[in-house]
Amino acid sequence: MNAIVNNVDESVRELMRDVELGASAGAFRAVKIDRRSFLKYTGLMGGGLVLGFSLSTPADAAAAAAGDFTPNAFLRISRNGSILIFNKGPEIGQGIMTAFPLIIAEELDANWADVVVEQAPVNPAVFGRQSAGGSRSIPDSWDQLRKAGAVARSMLMSAAAAQWKVPVESLSTRDSAVWNGKRSLSYGALAAKAAGLAVPDAATVKLKERKDYRLLGKSYTGVDNRKVVTGAPLFGIDQQLPGLKFAVYEKCPAVGGKVRSANLDEIKKLPGVRDAFVIEGNGKTTEIMPGVAIVADSTWAAFQAQRQLKVDWDETDASKDSWSALAARAAELGKLPVGEKTLVNTGAVDDALKGAAKTVSGFYTYPFVSHAPLEPQNCTAWSHDGIVEFWAPSQTADRALTTVAGALGVPVEKVTIHQTRVGGGFGRRLMNDYVCEAGAIAQRFNGPVKLTWTREQDMAHDFFRAGGFHSLTGGVDAAGKLTAWRNHFITFSQDGKVPSSGADWSAEQFPAQNMANYQLSHTLLPLKTPTGPWRAPRSCSVAWVIQCFLHELSAAAGRDHRDFLLEVMGEPRLLQGGLNTGRAADVIKLATEKAGWGRKLPAGHGMGLAFHFSHSGHFAEVAEVSVDANKRIRLHRMVVAGDIGPIINMSGASNQCEGGVLDGYSTMFGLEITMENGRIQQSNFHQYPLLRIADQPKVEVHFIQSEHPPTGVGEPALPPVAPAICNAIYAATGHRVRTLPLTKEGFSAA
Amino acid sequence: MVTLNLRVNGKERTLTDVDPSTPLLWVLRDSLSLVGTKFGCGMAVCGACTVLVDGAPVRACSTPAGGLAGKNITTIEGLARSEKELHPLQQAWIDHDVPQCGYCQAGQLMSAAALLARTPAPTDQDIDAAMAGNLCRCGTYQRIRAAIHTAAGKLSRSKA
Numbered sequence: 001m002n003a004i005v006n007n008v009d010e011s012v013r014e015l016m017r018d019v020e021l022g023a024s025a026g027a028f029r030a031v032k033i034d035r036r037s038f039l040k041y042t043g044l045m046g047g048g049l050v051l052g053f054s055l056s057t058p059a060d061a062a063a064a065a066a067g068d069f070t071p072n073a074f075l076r077i078s079r080n081g082s083i084l085i086f087n088k089g090p091e092i093g094q095g096i097m098t099a100f101p102l103i104i105a106e107e108l109d110a111n112w113a114d115v116v117v118e119q120a121p122v123n124p125a126v127f128g129r130q131s132a133g134g135s136r137s138i139p140d141s142w143d144q145l146r147k148a149g150a151v152a153r154s155m156l157m158s159a160a161a162a163q164w165k166v167p168v169e170s171l172s173t174r175d176s177a178v179w180n181g182k183r184s185l186s187y188g189a190l191a192a193k194a195a196g197l198a199v200p201d202a203a204t205v206k207l208k209e210r211k212d213y214r215l216l217g218k219s220y221t222g223v224d225n226r227k228v229v230t231g232a233p234l235f236g237i238d239q240q241l242p243g244l245k246f247a248v249y250e251k252c253p254a255v256g257g258k259v260r261s262a263n264l265d266e267i268k269k270l271p272g273v274r275d276a277f278v279i280e281g282n283g284k285t286t287e288i289m290p291g292v293a294i295v296a297d298s299t300w301a302a303f304q305a306q307r308q309l310k311v312d313w314d315e316t317d318a319s320k321d322s323w324s325a326l327a328a329r330a331a332e333l334g335k336l337p338v339g340e341k342t343l344v345n346t347g348a349v350d351d352a353l354k355g356a357a358k359t360v361s362g363f364y365t366y367p368f369v370s371h372a373p374l375e376p377q378n379c380t381a382w383s384h385d386g387i388v389e390f391w392a393p394s395q396t397a398d399r400a401l402t403t404v405a406g407a408l409g410v411p412v413e414k415v416t417i418h419q420t421r422v423g424g425g426f427g428r429r430l431m432n433d434y435v436c437e438a439g440a441i442a443q444r445f446n447g448p449v450k451l452t453w454t455r456e457q458d459m460a461h462d463f464f465r466a467g468g469f470h471s472l473t474g475g476v477d478a479a480g481k482l483t484a485w486r487n488h489f490i491t492f493s494q495d496g497k498v499p500s501s502g503a504d505w506s507a508e509q510f511p512a513q514n515m516a517n518y519q520l521s522h523t524l525l526p527l528k529t530p531t532g533p534w535r536a537p538r539s540c541s542v543a544w545v546i547q548c549f550l551h552e553l554s555a556a557a558g559r560d561h562r563d564f565l566l567e568v569m570g571e572p573r574l575l576q577g578g579l580n581t582g583r584a585a586d587v588i589k590l591a592t593e594k595a596g597w598g599r600k601l602p603a604g605h606g607m608g609l610a611f612h613f614s615h616s617g618h619f620a621e622v623a624e625v626s627v628d629a630n631k632r633i634r635l636h637r638m639v640v641a642g643d644i645g646p647i648i649n650m651s652g653a654s655n656q657c658e659g660g661v662l663d664g665y666s667t668m669f670g671l672e673i674t675m676e677n678g679r680i681q682q683s684n685f686h687q688y689p690l691l692r693i694a695d696q697p698k699v700e701v702h703f704i705q706s707e708h709p710p711t712g713v714g715e716p717a718l719p720p721v722a723p724a725i726c727n728a729i730y731a732a733t734g735h736r737v738r739t740l741p742l743t744k745e746g747f748s749a750a
Numbered sequence: 751m752v753t754l755n756l757r758v759n760g761k762e763r764t765l766t767d768v769d770p771s772t773p774l775l776w777v778l779r780d781s782l783s784l785v786g787t788k789f790g791c792g793m794a795v796c797g798a799c800t801v802l803v804d805g806a807p808v809r810a811c812s813t814p815a816g817g818l819a820g821k822n823i824t825t826i827e828g829l830a831r832s833e834k835e836l837h838p839l840q841q842a843w844i845d846h847d848v849p850q851c852g853y854c855q856a857g858q859l860m861s862a863a864a865l866l867a868r869t870p871a872p873t874d875q876d877i878d879a880a881m882a883g884n885l886c887r888c889g890t891y892q893r894i895r896a897a898i899h900t901a902a903g904k905l906s907r908s909k910a
Binding site for chain 1: 751769772773776779780781783784785786787788789790791792793795796798825826827829830836839840843844845847848849850851852853854855856859877878881882884885886887888889890891892893894895
C-alpha cells in the first residue's frame with residue numbers, strides 16, 4: 001500500500017470522528033480565549049466582549065462611548081435600536097445563518113424585525129466550533145448561543161432597573177424592550193447604560209423556559225434570501241478583489257500520480273496566461289497533491305490553457321482501482337457467510353438460523369457516489385504583508401486555519417480566513433484541499449488569485465461516499481418474530497487494517513441491540529480512491545441495507561411491516577449510540593398514520609416504510625410509488641415523520657427534510673461513480689444525472705417536537721428514503737431491489 | 751480579439767480585446783463583475799448560468815459572447831423592476847423560503863421569468879417543461895413550483 005494514501009485516510013478518519021462524535025448532544029463546550037486571540041478579534045471587529053469574559057479595554061470604552069452595547073462577540077445593540085447578530089457557522093444551505101441568530105434573539109427577547117445578521121470572523125478561540133458537519137451545529141451551540149442572548153437580556157434589565165430605580169424582579173422583556181407594567185425602555189435606549197455594566201457569569205444567567213418562547217418554532221425565510229434572489233455576491237466563487245487573477249490546478253486523474261514534466265513553456269505563451277508552474281504538494285489528498293497551476297487574466301483563459309496542458313504523470317504510486325474488478329471480487333466473497341473479522345457476535349446465530357421457521361438471504365450492492373455540490377470547489381487566496389488571506393466556501397473554516405498553516409508552512413497566526421456562503425456542502429467541503437491549493441498558488445504569485453475547479457475536476461477529485469456489499473441471512477420464528485441476523489459486510493480499506501472513511505459499520509447499529517442472535521463481520525478490499533463523509537455518512541448507505549432486509553424478513557413471515565418494525569423496536573428504552581426506541585416508535589406511528597398505511601391503493605401502486613436513527617434524529621418515512629409493466633417508476637408521495645426535539649425554524653427544518661428526500665431519491669435512482677485504472681468514469685452531470693423538477697414527489701413533513709434537546713436536521717431525513725422507496729417497489733411489484741442505483745436493475749423514470 | 755458592445759440589463763457595455771468565443775458567462779462574471787450568474791457545469795446541463803437573451807432563456811456558459819451584439823441580455827441583477835420593487839418571482843422565492851444553498855436559484859429564477867413572460871398562468875406540466883434544464887442539488891423543486899404558481903397568480907392579478 002502507498003504510504004501517501006494511508007496518511008490521507010487517517011486524516012479523513014480523524015475528521016469523521018470529529019464530525020460524528022465531536023461532542024455529546026446538547027453539551028456546552030466552554031469558549032476559552034487567550035489575550036492575543038481576544039485582541040485579534042477586537043482588531044477585526046472594533047470592540048466586543050466574549051461571553052462571560054469581562055474586561056475594560058480602550059476598544060470596549062470606544063464602543064461604549066459610541067453608545068453601542070456589545071455584551072459578547074455575538075451581539076451588538078446600537079443606540080438606534082438595531083440589533084446586529086453575528087452568525088458564527090458556515091452557511092452551506094442548512095439554514096444556520098437564520099437558525100443561530102434566532103436562538104440568540106429568542107433569549108434576548110428581540111423583535112426579529114430589528115435583527116441584522118452578519119457572518120462572524122473565523123476565530124474559534126472566540127466563537128468555539130465554526131464548522132458545519134454531522135448535523136452538529138444546533139446541538140453543539142444551543143447552550144452557547146442561548147447564553148449569549150440571555151447575558152445581554154440580563155444586562156439590559158439591570159440597566160432598566162437602575163434607570164427606573166425599581167427591583168429587577170419587577171421587570172420583563174419583549175419586542176426588544178424592557179417593560180415595567182405599561183412603561184417600557186427600548187434596548188436601543190438602554191444600550192449605552194448596559195454597556196457600562198459588568199458582564200455577568202453566563203453560568204448564573206437564567207435561560208427562558210420553552211413555554212415562554214416567542215420566536216422559536218415558527219417559520220422564517222432565510223436572512224440572506226433577498227441577496228440570493230437578486231444575485232448579490234455571496235459565494236466563494238463570487239469573490240472579487242482589485243487585481244484579481246484566475247487560476248486552475250491540474251492533478252493526476254488517478255489519485256497519487258506525480259508530475260514528471262509538463263509543457264509549461266507552451267502554456268505560458270498562451271493568450272491571457274500570466275504564469276504556469278508545478279506544485280510538488282505534500283502527498284495528502286486532503287491538502288495538496290502534486291499538480292500544475294496556471295494563472296491567467298480570466299477564468300476562461302485559464303480553462304482554455306488547461307485544455308492545452310500536457311502533463312507526463314508518474315503513476316508508479318497512483319491508484320489502479322477498478323470498480324468492476326472490486327465488484328467481482330466482492331461477489332465471490334459474498335458466498336462466505338462470515339468475513340475475515342467478526343465485529344459483533346451475540347447469541348447463537350447459526351443455531352437460530354437452523355431453528356428458524358423461515359430464512360431469507362440476499363446480497364446487497366450500492367455504488368460509490370459523488371457530493372457534486374453545484375458550486376464547484378474554489379477559493380480565493382492572497383499572500384501579502386506577511387500573511388496569507390483566504391476567502392473560502394469551507395464547511396470547516398476553523399479546522400482550515402490549522403490545516404492550511406501546516407500545509408503552507410506558515411504560522412497559524414499568519415493565516416486569515418473569511419467565511420463565504422457555501423454553494424452546497426453535503427460533506428465535500430469538510431475537506432479543505434482546494435483551500436490549501438489556492439494558498440500554495442498564492443504563495444508563488446504576486447497578487448490575489450481565485451482558484452476555480454472545473455466540474456470535471458470536481459467529480460474526479462472527490463472524497464466519495466464509498467460503495468459496499470452486504471451478504472445477509474436472517475430468520476423469523478413460527479410466530480413471525482425476528483430471531484436471527486447475519487451480515488458479512490464487504491467494504492474497503494486504504495491501509496488493510498481499518499475501513500476507509502465512511503465505509504465502516506458501527507457495532508451499535510440497529511438492530512444489533514434489538515435481538516438475541518446477531519452477527520456482523522467484515523472483509524476489507526484494498527482501495528486508493530479517496531472516500532469521506534457524504535450527507536449522513538454510513539447511514540446514507542447502511543440504512544438501505546438494514547431497512548430493506550428487515551422488510552424481506554417481515555414479508556417472508558407474512559407480517560404487516562409496521563407491526564413487525566414496532567415489535568423489533570420493543571419497549572421504550574435508550575440504546576447504546578443514542579437510539580431511543582420510544583421516539584422511534586412514535587415517528588413510525590406518526591408517519592404511517594399520516595400516509596394512510598394499509599389503505600387500498602390504485603393498481604400498480606405500493607407503499608413502503610423505513611426508519612433510521614442517525615445524527616441524534618429519529619426519522620420514519622413512507623413512500624408511495626407506482627411501477628408499470630416496463631419498470632417505469634414514479635415516486636408520488638413521501639411522508640416524513642421526525643423527532644429532533646424542538647424546532648428552531650419550522651420552514652428551514654422542513655426544507656432540509658424536503659431536500660433530504662429529493663437527495664436520497666436522486667442518489668438511489670440513477671447515480672453512481674465508477675472507476676477503472678484509478679480514473680473516475682463520470683465527468684459531468686450528463687453522466688451523473690441528478691433528478692429534475694418533473695421527478696419531484698409530493699413531500700410532507702411532520703415533526704414530533706419532543707422535550708429532548710434540539711438536534712440537527714441536515715442529514716437524518718435522508719437515510720430512510722432509499723429503503724422506503726425499495727420497500728414500496730416490492731409492495732407494488734414483488735420485485736426486491738438489491739442493487740443500487742435503480743437504473744442498474746432496469747428501472748426508469750415514468 | 752475584438753471589441754464587443756453588449757447591452758446588459760439595459761446598459762450599453764463596451765469590452766475591448768475580447769476573444770469573441772469567450773462564453774457570455776465569463777464576460778459577465780470576470781469582466782463585468784456581474785457574479786449573480788453562476789458557473790455549474792460548463793456544458794449547458796445544469797442551468798446555473800441561465801440568463802435571458804431577448805427574453806429567451808440561454809445557458810451563458812455555452813453561448814459565445816461574440817454573437818450577442820445588439821441583443822438584450824438580462825441577468826439576475828436586472829430581473830427586479832427597480833431597487834425597491836422585486837420581480838414577483840423574487841418575492842415569491844422569499845415568501846416560500848425557497849433557497850437552501852441558493853447557488854442554483856439565479857438560474858431557476860431566470861428560467862421561471864422566461865416561462866411567465868410567455869405563459870402567465872402555467873400548469874405543472876408547463877413548469878416541468880420550462881424548468882427541466884435547471885438542476886437544484888439541494889432539492890428545492892417543491893418550493894420552486896409553489897413559488898412560480900404564487901408569482902403567476904400575482905402577475906395575472908396585477909394585469910387584470
